[in-house]
Amino acid sequence: MQKFEKVPGLIGLCILTLLWFWPGEVLAIDNSECLDCHSDDGLVRENPDGGDFHDSLFVDGEKFNHSVHHLNDIGCIDCHSDIDALDYDNEVPHAVNLAQVDCAACHEEEASAFGNSVHSKIRGKGITMTCYACHDYHYVSHLAAASVAERENNFCAKCHNPFQGHDWLPKKAEHFAFVECTVCHAPEVPRHIHLKFFDLVTNKFYKGAEILEILGINYEEFMPLVDKDKDGVIGKDEFEVLELMLRQKNVHAIFHAELVAEMQPVAHQVNRGVAERNCEKCHSADSPYFNAVTIVLTKEDGSVDHHNVDRSVLESFSLKHFYLYAGTRMKMLDWIGLGLIGGAVCGVLGHLTIRVLTIRVRSRRKENDKKNKK
């Protein structure tokens, strides 16, 4: 403001006039203006009979501020782009019927991959699936940190119950708990193994920040600390040292392994009859799906740091592997699952963990079994 006072009146006026007529960004409507009305949780549509399913017009500003869009400076009118001014002379200061938001305007690659999917092709049957049928819209978060269970429950499980099909697949609960749906259903998406720290005491994943605090370092210092030979990959020996460091800090953690799709647009290409069902693709020593193994350090905003791990880690740690409790286990399964820190108790704890991790899936299955019997 002080600067402005020094500008001679006339120039100041010119600038103000210019600003007034300047299109777009300069006079962009601030989110707070929209939220003046829309943060009122009593605000509802006057005339809800238009066949539209949204009656409430409430937007949770606090939640919106944590969304990936807000964190990347996407504001209300970047999506609701047909509002270019608010006219307070009217009761509703903008058009009452706004255009549908076009996610594809900013996400072209995802939109074109999605175009080649069963979910888009059902348009032919008169069903239009929007991007936000899976993703939501105001409160979209980064997906990278989400676990397999979260990804499935937030997306696919809204509409599909995988236990009703897949009868050719043994151990359904284990597969759905450890393999993301799109790993099998989007044939072209690259896959990788995520290793996350899991706390056996609280039954929760350690957040990246918690692990770093235990080690007394920050995100940038993780690799320098662990990757002693500086080849960019955490080798078997280096992994063992990391394991030791954590044990010395009395951390009762295990590495929880999941087979997930990489965050790429081709993850949307889910189609009929093309899914993976070849057991050996995964259950063999040279499975191409296990080439990329990464330790995942999650961040507060839902993004992650990936650090490459040598795949031999999966082999060496299979010795203390939780499958040991199951007598019938196939040799080739050694490749995957949980490498336990704190060896001796592994069998029991591992079993517990898998039970805990699959409670939701199992209880859903039980419910369905009940329903089916009725």
Ligand code: HEC
């Ligand atoms: C003075 C209060 C007020 C302000 C400010 C306001 N709105 Fe609204 N808005 C309303 C009311 C009232 C409705 C309901 C209209 C109706 O009766 O259907 C509405 C409806 C909407 C709808 C639903 C429209 C539809 O087609 O169903 C959207 C989207 C919306 N507003 C977005 C915004 C955005 C974005 C801003 C900021 C640029 C904003 N609003 C600012 C009062 C306001």
Ligand code: HEC
């Ligand atoms: C990432 C894009 C995006 C952003 C950013 C966004 N919206 Fe929306 N908004 C949508 C979509 C999509 C819908 C649902 C249907 C439609 O209009 O297309 C919607 C619907 C609405 C509705 C109707 C009620 C409802 O929940 O369905 C209101 C009101 C609204 N938005 C206000 C806002 C306000 C206020 C902001 C900023 C704080 C905002 N929007 C930011 C995409 C967005």
Ligand code: HEC
């Ligand atoms: C059937 C559910 C579904 C629909 C519909 C859907 N997505 Fe996705 N989307 C996903 C899943 C699942 C992932 C994450 C894949 C993974 O875990 O690697 C994803 C990932 C993404 C990502 C992050 C990965 C990347 O490419 O950077 C973006 C952005 C995205 N989707 C945008 C969209 C847009 C835009 C649309 C509409 C054109 C859309 N999605 C429709 C399920 C869906």
Ligand code: HEC
């Ligand atoms: C005005 C541009 C814009 C529009 C419109 C828009 N987005 Fe985004 N979106 C972004 C930006 C920028 C990011 C953050 C950078 C990134 O991750 O690509 C983002 C990120 C995302 C992500 C997170 C990807 C991840 O990292 O996990 C998803 C999912 C997503 N958007 C879905 C949607 C959906 C669904 C809609 C429609 C309701 C939509 N977007 C509309 C600009 C937009």
Ligand code: HEC
């Ligand atoms: C909003 C609801 C919805 C969501 C969310 C959803 N789907 Fe679908 N899905 C459908 C509909 C509708 C069909 C078409 C069924 C038909 O044509 O009979 C379909 C079809 C399919 C098919 C082909 C079915 C067949 O009969 O061969 C597969 C495979 C599939 N979805 C997988 C997924 C996966 C994986 C996800 C999560 C990334 C997902 N779906 C998310 C609604 C959904």
Ligand code: HEC
């Ligand atoms: C191990 C691989 C694998 C996993 C994991 C998997 N699927 Fe499938 N799924 C298949 C195969 C193979 C088929 C047979 C038909 C096909 O190719 O689409 C199938 C069929 C389907 C169908 C069509 C209906 C049916 O049962 O024949 C739907 C819907 C479906 N899957 C959804 C899902 C969802 C949702 C998930 C995640 C919870 C999931 N699938 C996980 C491999 C898998």
Ligand code: HEC
């Ligand atoms: C896309 C990769 C993939 C495919 C395809 C696949 N599996 Fe699996 N399978 C896994 C993963 C990952 C696990 C979970 C490992 C764990 O529990 O830690 C698993 C678990 C299992 C288990 C449970 C082991 C136990 O002791 O709990 C059996 C049995 C099994 N798979 C057999 C099969 C058979 C038979 C097929 C083919 C019909 C098949 N799998 C297809 C990846 C796959």
